[in-house]
Amino acid sequence: MSRRPLAQINTSALLHNVERIRDMAPHSKILAVLKANAYGHGLLAVAAQLKDVHAFGVARIDEALMLRAGGIVKPIVLLEGFFHADELSQIVASNLQVVVHHPAQVEALVKAELESPIHVWLKIDSGMHRLGVEPADFKEIYQKLCQSKNVLQPMRLMTHFACADEKDNPATARQLALFRQTIGDAAGELSIANSAGVVGWPQSHGDWVRPGLALYGVSPMDKGRSAAHALRPVMTFSSSVIAVRQVRQGDAVGYGASWVAPKDTRLAVVAIGYGDGYPRNAPCGTPVLINGKRYPIVGRVSMDMTTVDIGDDEIAHGAQVILWGEDLPVEEIAEQVQTIPYELLCNITSRVQFRYIGD
DSSP, X not given: XXXXXXEEEEHHHHHHHHHHHHHHSTTSEEEEEOHHHHXXXXXXXXXXXXXXXXXEEESSXXXXXXXXXXXXXXXXXXXXXXXXXXXXHHHHHTTOEEEXXXXXXXXXXXXXXXXXXXXXXXXXXXXXXXXXXXXXXXXXXXXXXXXXXXXXXXXXXXXXXSSTTOTTOTHHHXXXXXXXXXXXXXOSOEEOOOHHHXXXXXXXXXXXXXXXXXXXXXXXXXXXXXXXXXXOXXXXXXXXXXXXXXXXXXXXXXXXXXXXXXXXXXXXXXXXXXXXXXXXXXXXXXXXXXXTEEEEEEXXXXXXXXXXXXXXXXXXXXXXXXXXXXXXOHHHHHHHTTSOHHHHHHTOOTTSEEEEEOX
């Protein structure tokens, strides 16, 4: 067993989640989103497993080039498009596809001298108000791209939901209606649904779905759990006990003396801290698993260590401590620290060992 923090990635769970997404959206192609190091799971290792998806989505060109350098030949879509016109020659050379979401990108693409045309995904702002062309400008931009020698036809048309994780929020239905009204009878495959769209909004599935979080076995729904969608957590984040010590009633533990033992008890000191990516703001009472039993964190999380109240239980030096995983959902830990699972997964640092296993 590893003596340092370990992120164990279950590739069988990953492939199970792909099949679940296929079950939920059986008529859609899958663009698997691998941005931010595959949500902290390892870009190349995850991509190598996903042989049966249709394309990969990344945020930026450096992520795409890492995939190409790692031998990935599957279509790759730059979800933020290109930042500068001088990236277009590299996009052509590396056979990448781009999301176009701003008039400046349109002008740069139309004016460029390219060796061959590229696949374009034209993004419409249907209400997220982050990226996307304005609905009022869609027809003009669509026609300009249709007439460009640099754009393979037909284009793909897409938008992005802002509130799909909230089933009772009417914003998603409004976005969907505006998107369909805007595109009218324009030719092109449609891509609307992110993970929450896949799970909660079947009417949004279209020709392509773009799962990210759901691939990794985490619920994309507000206050949801993966088990509700028959998804399996891919990552188990763990470390080990490096010391067990007795504390007396009234003893203060950790920086700031923020926790004082209410009675005589025993503490397990765990080799995990914010230097490894575990959240520093995890409050007292945040659970960990040791030998299948939940124990509460006490005191402040420090850079390298965290203390856990184990009471009178006998815990061996070196015992495995699970911070999140199949029996302790990352969604629950995120709620404890008032953040979202995405942040916890993406914050794991380079000090952590990664291990890839199947069932």
